[in-house]
Amino acid sequence: MTTVPSISPEDLELVITRGVSEIISRDEFIRLLQSGKKLRLKMGFDPSRPDIHLGHVVGLRKLRALQELGHQVILIVGDWTAQIGDP
DSSP states (O other), rough: OOOOOEEEEEEEHHHHHOOOOOOHHHHHHHHHTTTTTOOOEEEETTTTTTTTOOHHHHHHHHHHHHHTTTTTEEEEEHHHHHHOOOO
């Protein structure tokens, strides 16, 4: 069995938080859902990449379920990166 390379806590935090605006725990998410407030949930795509695939359906279906509960869903398409390419 192969082992996972060691990573410092600081580098691990960078890996987890890169490209993410906020990370909340499961308990916090449930609390937000039960608060009665309308949540705004976002999912972004880069159309210049060929890797939009069936696996994205999992997140989209979850967003749809939350939308049916009355929350706002926003799909973000990176049109600027589509024009200039993702750096």
